[in-house]
Amino acid sequence: MLQQNRCWLSGIAVAGLVLAGLTCRPATxxxxxxxxxxxxxxxxxxxxxxxxxxxxxxxxxxxxxxxxxxxxxxxxxxxxxxxxxxxxxxxxxxxxxxxxxxxxxxxxxxxxxxxxxxxxxxxxAPFPDVSVYDYQPKTLFKLADNTPAKAKYPVVDIHVHLALASPEERLKIMDAVGVALVIDSPLGTATEFSYRRFEEKYPDRFLTFGNVNFSTRFDEEFPGDVIAKLESDASSMGVPGVSEVIDKGSGVYGHALVPEPRGNVYVDDDRMMPLWRSAARLKLPVLLHVAEPIWFYEPIDGDHEFLRSQAFGFRWSLAGTDVLSRDEMMRRRDRIMEEIPDLVVIGAHMGHLEDDLARLGETLDKHPNFYVEMGVRHAYLGVQPHTARKFHIKYQDRILFGQDGALNAWQYRQYFRFMETDDDQIAIRFWEPKLYGLNLPDEVLKKIYYGNASRLFPKVKEKLLKLHPNLDFPE
Ligand SMILES: [Zn+2]
Structure with missing residues (x-):
């Protein structure tokens, strides 16, 4: 053995003791x-x-x-x-x-x-420092793509912002993908504007939610004014509900980056409650966008679960701002439902509890007039397909179809692919996680696509029956 060749035992005698040690020479x-x-x-x-x-x-x-x-x-x-x-x-x-x-x-x-x-x-070698912006993986997997050209059943899209879109362009897309009806939430525009532009021209295909003007929320007349407006919109245009009201934790009409010296008017403010009471009295469901996805509140660092999504959607991040927490906003929303049990509340974007479907289920159990729509949350439902599928089956009577914005045909089809197929790794917006299809049963699809909306909005059912006289409405 090398060591034996290169090492030797040596010793010296000192005062009657022998001190011995191994001496080695380096290898040549x-x-x-x-x-x-x-x-x-x-x-x-x-x-x-x-x-x-x-x-x-x-x-x-x-x-x-x-x-x-x-x-x-x-x-x-x-x-x-x-x-x-x-x-x-x-x-x-x-x-x-x-x-x-x-x-x-x-x-x-x-x-x-x-x-x-x-x-x-x-x-x-050092592993390359890939920027989160450059990380845009291209899949090598050969996976089935069963994207349907059209939804399996007629779809009622209850979360839309048509704004200045062309009605004819929208109809073309709706026809191509099987969307029967959309209900517009005018945000940048007013109810009348949207009504004249879309619903009056194509009454079988468009509906218009009543829009609330929150810019006057500090005026003493605010509650009375908006209630009067809602009543008149209901009688003149037959608005089926209240347009999306957004409170991301800095009050309605507030922005996380714009301090409001007069104080934020949160969704459950005393100045807001009369409006919700009137909506309940008029049997008008309200589309409430309260809080934001839980990960919007997370610090931007290596622990962030959806860092890429947040990098591309950084303007939506609430980290470092002083908005009210998601939990606090949930409490405020729930307080409205506790105080006005007759009010039908549609929680936009899965009520912002898509990360905790058990808690969302409890909220639905507790508040029988609470509904949710899935706008832009398919990505985050699709990362938990087993849990999400069970949830959609269990709460099939409480989920509506909505997408938020005004989508193109491909985007619509990815929603339908997500709900109807069991496809893997469905890519939607490139920065969002890949999702896994829910493969929902037909009865559940019918309810989410049109059944529940028909139950909540009598006008929807009327219009659907004109378009599809033989449509069966699930109980
Ligand atoms: Zn919206």
Missing amino acids: AQEVAELIPEYESYAEADFVSASRGTVKAKMLGSKGWYLAIEAPPGESPSRVTLNAKDQKVLRLLALRGGGRRLVQKGDSIDVIVPADGVGWFFLY
């Missing part, structure tokens, strides 16, 4: 070459140093470097600290020798060099 270049293949092509390494002995390296393409460590030989294996500057994570493979941990964060890592003094390791 030829001896090292017998242990490490291609050793002659190794060169002095300048990017890595050893606490004891020398390091020579040989590069292997972009993968990394072979390292030959020559340390003083001894009786037993010895620890050598390797230092490779400017690497965030050191990853080594021990080819000859070992180490307690061969993956380490930081510049240095301890390796164990065999007693003969010759260690051989592979140091992996």
